[in-house]
Every structure is written in structure tokens, then in C-alpha cells.
Amino acid sequence: MVDYAVDGNIAVLSVNNPPVNALSHRVREGLLNGIEKAARDDKVKAVIIIGKGRTFPSGADITEFDKPVREPWLTVVGRAIEASRKPVISALHGAALGGGLEIALFSHYRIASKKGSVGFPEVALGILPGAEGTVRLPRVTGPAVAMEMISSGRRVGAQEALKFGILDKVVEGDLLKEAKLFAESVKDKPLDGRRLKYVKPKGAESVDAIYEGALAEVKKRFKGFNAPVNCLMSVKGAVKLPYEESCALERQLFTELMSGGQSRAQRYAFFAERAATKWRLPCGASAANTKPSEITSTGVIGAGTMGSGIAICLIRVGIPVVMVERDEKMLQKGMRTISDILGESVRRKRMTSERRTECLRLLKGAASLEGLKDVDVVIEAVFENLALKKEIFAKLDKICKPSAILCSNTSTLDIDQIASATSRPDKVMGAHFFSPAYIMRLLENIYGAKTSPQTVATIMQLGKTIGKIPVLVKTCHGFVGNRMNQKFSSEAFFMLEEGALPQDIDQVLEDFGMPMGPFKVGDLAGLDIGWNIRQEVAKKLGVSLTLETKYLNAERYSSLADRLYEMGRHGRKTGKGWYRYEKPMAVKAYPDADVTEMINSHAKAIGLTRRTVSAQEIIERSTYAAINEGFKILEQGVAEKPEDIDVIWLYGFGFPRYRGGPMFYASQVGLSRVYERICHYHKTLPYSSYWVPSDLLRRLASYTTQLPMDQWTKFTDCKL
Numbered sequence: 237m238v239d240y241a242v243d244g245n246i247a248v249l250s251v252n253n254p255p256v257n258a259l260s261h262r263v264r265e266g267l268l269n270g271i272e273k274a275a276r277d278d279k280v281k282a283v284i285i286i287g288k289g290r291t292f293p294s295g296a297d298i299t300e301f302d303k304p305v306r307e308p309w310l311t312v313v314g315r316a317i318e319a320s321r322k323p324v325i326s327a328l329h330g331a332a333l334g335g336g337l338e339i340a341l342f343s344h345y346r347i348a349s350k351k352g353s354v355g356f357p358e359v360a361l362g363i364l365p366g367a368e369g370t371v372r373l374p375r376v377t378g379p380a381v382a383m384e385m386i387s388s389g390r391r392v393g394a395q396e397a398l399k400f401g402i403l404d405k406v407v408e409g410d411l412l413k414e415a416k417l418f419a420e421s422v423k424d425k426p427l428d429g430r431r432l433k434y435v436k437p438k439g440a441e442s443v444d445a446i447y448e449g450a451l452a453e454v455k456k457r458f459k460g461f462n463a464p465v466n467c468l469m470s471v472k473g474a475v476k477l478p479y480e481e482s483c484a485l486e487r488q489l490f491t492e493l494m495s496g497g498q499s500r501a502q503r504y505a506f507f508a509e510r511a512a513t514k515w516r517l518p519c520g521a522s523a524a525n526t527k528p529s530e531i532t533s534t535g536v537i538g539a540g541t542m543g544s545g546i547a548i549c550l551i552r553v554g555i556p557v558v559m560v561e562r563d564e565k566m567l568q569k570g571m572r573t574i575s576d577i578l579g580e581s582v583r584r585k586r587m588t589s590e591r592r593t594e595c596l597r598l599l600k601g602a603a604s605l606e607g608l609k610d611v612d613v614v615i616e617a618v619f620e621n622l623a624l625k626k627e628i629f630a631k632l633d634k635i636c637k638p639s640a641i642l643c644s645n646t647s648t649l650d651i652d653q654i655a656s657a658t659s660r661p662d663k664v665m666g667a668h669f670f671s672p673a674y675i676m677r678l679l680e681n682i683y684g685a686k687t688s689p690q691t692v693a694t695i696m697q698l699g700k701t702i703g704k705i706p707v708l709v710k711t712c713h714g715f716v717g718n719r720m721n722q723k724f725s726s727e728a729f730f731m732l733e734e735g736a737l738p739q740d741i742d743q744v745l746e747d748f749g750m751p752m753g754p755f756k757v758g759d760l761a762g763l764d765i766g767w768n769i770r771q772e773v774a775k776k777l778g779v780s781l782t783l784e785t786k787y788l789n790a791e792r793y794s795s796l797a798d799r800l801y802e803m804g805r806h807g808r809k810t811g812k813g814w815y816r817y818e819k820p821m822a823v824k825a826y827p828d829a830d831v832t833e834m835i836n837s838h839a840k841a842i843g844l845t846r847r848t849v850s851a852q853e854i855i856e857r858s859t860y861a862a863i864n865e866g867f868k869i870l871e872q873g874v875a876e877k878p879e880d881i882d883v884i885w886l887y888g889f890g891f892p893r894y895r896g897g898p899m900f901y902a903s904q905v906g907l908s909r910v911y912e913r914i915c916h917y918h919k920t921l922p923y924s925s926y927w928v929p930s931d932l933l934r935r936l937a938s939y940t941t942q943l944p945m946d947q948w949t950k951f952t953d954c955k956l
């Protein structure tokens with residue numbers, strides 16, 4: 237775990253705990269023993285701490301957080317480093333993060349390789365740097381930089397870290413060699429001023445103002461999260477209090493967060509995201525045993541919002557794209573959109589102008605599908621119509637090379653149906669991007685009955701390559717995200733009819749942590765989209781919808797949204813929807829008395845007496861309807877594990893990360909409580925079959941001791 241070696245009179249402690257050199261108990265022990273050993277060895281005049289493999293320690297071992305803390309604590313190790321009479325130099329490469337950066341700040345000197353980076357990402361785990369990171373960083377950078385770095389958790393490159401005073405030197409070439417030269421240069425120097433505990437932090441006179449400004453910023457940017465606020469409080473304490481008192485305050489604020497629910501949820505989300513990449517198919521194929529094929533060229537069909545967004549994802553990472561659009565004007569518009577979006581990236585300094593030019597060179601337009609005959613992967617992004625998609629896939633099957641993989645960006649349609657239009661169902665998948673495709677990180681990849689493991693491996697890898705969080709699900713109507721979200725939003729309409737108003741429901745769900753309530757989302761997306769889908773569904777069922785329709789296909793139905801649409805209120809784009817806007821496309825939503833009036837008269841027309849709908853009922857009916865569907869999704873093997881569902885909701889719908897995701901949230905509320913409330917709604921809301929309790933949930937809720945989430949799918953009938 238920590239190798240000890242002496243070269244001349246320099247001791248080198250090499251941390252060797254792959255993959256990220258996490259500061260596990262054995263690493264902490266090894267570092268402490270190494271420092272004590274170097275102190276006893278008279279030959280040794282200086283000590284280097286370095287990481288083997290790809291990085292300097294990237295933090296405490298998060299997997300130890302829910303276990304009893306085993307000594308030596310990181311702070312004990314750190315204080316031994318700082319107390320050393322021989323200079324200790326931390327030599328950083330890779331990502332020196334969290335506890336790793338804290339070890340470096342206990343060291344007397346810090347050097348880093350040019351490509352190295354530092355940071356305190358603890359805030360993303362719902363905690364704060366608890367080994368004096370909040371106390372030491374401001375002693376080096378001052379309060380403003382320390383508050384920004386620690387409350388945002390952002391990574392800082394070596395040059396910026398040098399500028400902030402975090403590093404003493406940035407080196408090129410062999411880091412260990414450079415570290416030994418540096419150690420030789422300081423080994424006889426006094427250590428006064430090199431021990432941060434004795435350095436008086438700067439900015440005491442301005443820290444209150446800095447704190448107030450930073451607090452306003454984090455409350456806006458990280459609404460609902462506790463950790464960023466505690467980070468700021470701890471840094472402020474470091475500047476205003478004596479050293480030991482500031483350490484005590486940090487420990488108090490750290491422990492408060494560590495024992496809170498938000499950190500548990502955020503640590504769960506960290507590992508859930510990584511678990512989602514470890515996909516498995518019912519046939520036993522998995523990420524571990526299936527090799528993806530190489531992708532050197534791609535095609536995108538459709539130059540609209542989704543098509544151009546998908547093309548950006550691909551060219552941005554250097555993958556050539558042929559974008560096919562029959563309509564020449566649409567094609568040119570799509571090409572211009574891509575150029576403008578990349579231009580905006582240059583303006584925001586997220587990309588150089590040269591890089592933008594290189595990306596655009598990878599983009600070719602074509603008016604016919606023939607342009608796709610040589611590509612490795614095609615992603616179709618045309619109108620959501622099954623017949624149209626089947627027609628296109630049949631043509632692609634004849635045009636594309638036999639090895640080409642054909643993907644559809646469909647958001648709900650059956651992949652098996654689409655695949656049936658081809659002679660290569662083994663090479664057909666769904667690749668469901670969330671809009672805007674070049675921003676949203678979720679990629680819901682959908683396999684059909686005949687999709688081959690290699691096709692799955694290839695598209696899952698493509699998702700990672702283009703910077704997405706790819707999650708694998710089995711085909712069904714609506715897949716996972718939209719299937720659950722449809723229940724989540726259905727209840728919102730029914731609660732409108734029963735007594736709530738759009739602004740009530742949106743406010744409650746935004747206070748719960750959703751980025752935007754369902755009615756604001758509807759106005760943003762455009763109410764005509766939903767109207768078209770409902771008309772399509774009714775047409776397929778052979779029925780026509782009226783403004784008094786109360787049931788569709790024996791399921792409760794609300795025609796409120798139809799009324800709104802037929803009032804010409806199509807959302808932000810028309811300046812009116814569930815809300816009123818000062819002008820079309822304006823952002824600020826104002827409650828509208830006309831909508832309230834329409835809802836009241838609609839309720840009367842369908843014979844409903846309106847009542848007060850409580851905040852608790854709004855939260856339960858929205859989330860539990862989705863959660864119940866989530867358990868049915870697990871039962872049916874549509875998602876392999878609850879983490880997959882939660883990652884989809886975290887990255888596809890903005891479910892608050894400090895609640896972990898709908899399935900984790902259910903585990904925290906308690907499955908028996910959730911089950912009991914779903915039974916209540918099933919009884920009181922009999923005309924929505926999605927309230928029939930999930931059988932898996934019923935079984936799990938029957939346990940007196942709730943099973944851990946990784947045991948849940950042991951109870952599904954489907955064999956994964």
C-alpha cells in the first residue's frame with residue numbers, strides 16, 4: 237500500500253493503492269509508519285510522498301465512510317507529516333483530490349506535474365474536506381479562492397494552483413526525478429513558515445463580506461444542498477478563529493454533514509453512476525466480458541434540434557459525422573446551428589477557435605441516405621412515428637455496410653418493432669438522447685430481444701466516449717425515464733382537477749428539489765407536443781377526445797391540457813400556457829387568473845368538487861406513482877438494478893442529487909411506508925391502474941428489516 241525507499245538521503249513514500257490511491261486505512265497506516273521510519277533514519281534529510289500509477293491520492297476511501305473510522309485518522313497522519321523535522325514534499329500528478337490534497341497541505345512543500353490537478357470534490361459527496369482542508373487552504377489562497385474552490389468542488393489545473401499559491405512548483409518530465417532535485421534544494425532549509433498551522437490566514441477584515449457574497453451564490457447555484465453552506469462556514473471559521481478552534485469547528489460541521497441524509501444520498505449517487513456502466517444482459521453478457529467494436533465514422537439522420545445536438549456530441553470528440561436531411565434548407569439550418577453552438581463554446585472559453593474549426597471539418601451534410609453507406613454507426617433522429625422509422629431502417633439495411641449498427645433516438649417506441657424492418661436485428665438499438673443532446677449527460681441505451689452483446693457494448697462505449705452517462709435498459713413502452721415520468725406528471729393533472737393550481741404543484745415539487753415543476757416544464761417544451769401525442773394515442777384506440785373526456789382506454793383521463801391547447805395557449809412560445817409570460821419565449825412565469833378560471837369551470841363540468849391538496853399529497857402522488865412504476869420496471873427486468881433507474885432520474889430529469897434518486901429516496905422513506913401509501917392511493921384513485929402496487933415492492937415491504945438495495949432484484953421473477 238505504501239512503499240518505502242531511500243535514494244541517497246531522500247526517503248520516498250510511494251502510495252500504491254490502485255485505481256485512485258484512495259487513502260484507505262492501510263494507506264494511512266503506511267504513510268504514518270513511513271514518516272516515523274524516515275524520522276528515525278539519520279541518513280534521511282528529506283521525504284517525498286508520491287502516488288504510483290495514474291494519480292496522487294484522490295481522496296479518502298469513500299467505501300469506508302459507512303464503517304467505523306479506523307485509526308490512524310487522516311488528521312493524525314497529516315499532523316505527523318507537518319511535525320516532521322525533515323522537509324516533506326508532496327509530488328502531485330493526476331488528480332490530487334480531497335484527502336489527497338489535504339495530505340499535500342500538511343506537507344511542507346508541494347510540486348506537481350504540468351497535467352496534474354487539485355481540488356476538494358467532497359461537496360459533491362455532501363460533506364466538506366474534514367482533514368483540515370477548510371482550515372489550511374485559506375492559509376495559502378486567502379478566503380475568497382478557498383470558499384469558491386471548496387463550495388464548488390471544482391478541479392484546478394496545475395498552473396492555476398501555482399498562481400493560487402497551492403503549489404510551489406510545476407514541473408515537466410519525470411515527476412519523481414524532479415521531486416528529488418527539489419528535495420535536495422530544500423533539505424537544509426529551516427521549516428519556519430512552511431507549517432500552515434502557524435501561518436495566519438489573510439483576509440480577516442474582509443472575510444465576512446466575502447462569506448455573505450459566497451453564501452448568496454451557493455444558495456442560488458446549489459439550492460437545497462447543505463454541504464456548500466457548511467463549507468463556507470468552515471472556511472470563515474478558519475480565517476476568524478485560532479487554529480485549533482477552527483479545526484474543531486470543521487470537525488463539527490463535517491460530522492453534521494456526514495451523519496445527515498444528504499451525504500448518504502450523494503455518496504450513493506457517486507457509486508450508482510459507476511455501477512450503471514457495469515451493465516449486464518439476461519444472457520450473461522456484460523461490460524466485463526464483451527468487447528466493443530471500433531467506431532471511426534457515424535451518420536445522423538435528421539438535422540433538427542435532436543439531430544444537430546447529437547452530431548455536436550460526436551464531432552466534439554473527434555468522430556466524423558455525415559448528417560442526412562432531405563430538405564436542403566433544413567440541412568443548411570442544422571449545419572448553421574451546429575456552427576453557432578460551437579461558436580458559443582468558443583465565446584465561453586470552453587473550446588478554442590481552432591478546435592471548433594477541427595470539429596466542423598468532421599461534419600458533412602448529405603441529402604440522401606446513400607451518404608451513410610460507409611459509416612460504422614447510424615443514429616436516426618426523425619419524427620416520433622413508428623411507420624416512418626421502420627421505413628428508414630429498411631432502407632438503411634440495404635444501404636449501410638453489413639457491420640453497421642443502426643440506432644434510433646426514439647424516446648418511447650418499441651426497438652423490436654423498428655429492428656423487425658431490417659435483416660440485422662442484432663445490430664439495432666435505441667440511443668435515447670435527452671434534449672438538448674449536446675448538454676444533457678444522460679444517454680438511455682435500449683436493447684431489443686435480438687440486439688447482440690457486442691452491439692450493446694459498442695453503443696455503451698460510444699456513450700462514454702462522447703461524455704455521456706450511458707444507462708442500459710430493455711425495450712418497453714417509454715423505456716424507463718419516460719415510462720416513470722408519465723405517471724409522475726399524470727398525477728399532477730389529476731391534482732389540478734381536484735383542487736390544486738399549477739403554481740401550487742410546481743412550487744411544492746421545486747421545494748422538494750426538482751429543477752422545474754411539471755407545468756413549467758410543459759410550457760417550456762410546448763403544450764402542442766403533448767397534445768399531438770394524446771391525439772395519436774386516441775386515434776390508435778379509435779376514439780375521439782372531447783373536453784369532457786374523463787376516461788381513455790378505461791384509465792382516468794384529464795382533458796385540462798387539451799382545453800388549454802384549444803385556447804391557443806401552447807406554452808412559452810405563445811406567451812401563454814399554464815402560466816402567462818410578458819412576451820413569447822420570455823422565461824418568467826406568472827400565475828394566470830384565466831387558467832384558474834378554466835380549471836374551476838372544468839372541475840365543475842366534470843362534476844368534481846374542488847378541495848385543498850396538501851404539499852405532502854402532491855409529493856407522494858407524484859413520486860410514489862413513479863416509484864411504483866420503478867419497482868415494476870425492476871420486476872420486468874427492464875432495468876437491471878435500482879441504481880440504473882436512479883441515474884436516469886438524476887441525469888435525465890434533475891431529481892435532486894441530495895435525495896439520491898427515486899428508488900434511493902424510497903429506501904430512505906422506508907419501503908413499508910411507501911407501499912402503504914401506494915395501497916391508499918390505489919384504493920382512493922381506482923381509475924389509474926398504475927396505482928396497482930408492484931408485487932416486488934409488496935414483497936420487499938413485508939420484511940421487518942428492510943433489505944439493502946443491492947438485494948432488491950434477488951426477488952424478481954425474471955432471470956437476469
Ligand SMILES: CCCCCCCCCCCCC/C=C/C(=O)SCCNC(=O)CCNC(=O)[C@H](O)C(C)(C)COP(=O)(O)OP(=O)(O)OC[C@H]1O[C@@H](n2cnc3c(N)ncnc32)[C@H](O)[C@@H]1OP(=O)(O)O
Pocket residue numbers: 255256258294295296297298299305309310311331333334335336357358361364365366367487490491494495507510511
Ligand atoms: C461521522 C464520522 C466523523 C469522523 C470525523 C473524523 C475527522 C477526520 C475525517 C476525515 C475525513 C476525510 C476527509 C477527506 C474526505 C475525502 O477525501 S472524500 C473523497 C474526495 N475525493 C473524491 O471525491 C474523488 C472521487 N473520485 C473521482 O472523482 C474519480 O474517481 C477520479 C479520482 C477523478 C478518477 O475518475 P475516473 O478515472 O473516471 O475513475 P472512476 O471510475 O471515477 O473511479 C475508478 C474506481 O475508483 C473508485 N473510486 C474513485 N474515487 C474513490 C474514492 N475516493 N474512494 C473509493 N473508491 C473510489 C470508483 O468507484 C471506481 O471504482 P470501480 O467502479 O469499482 O472501478
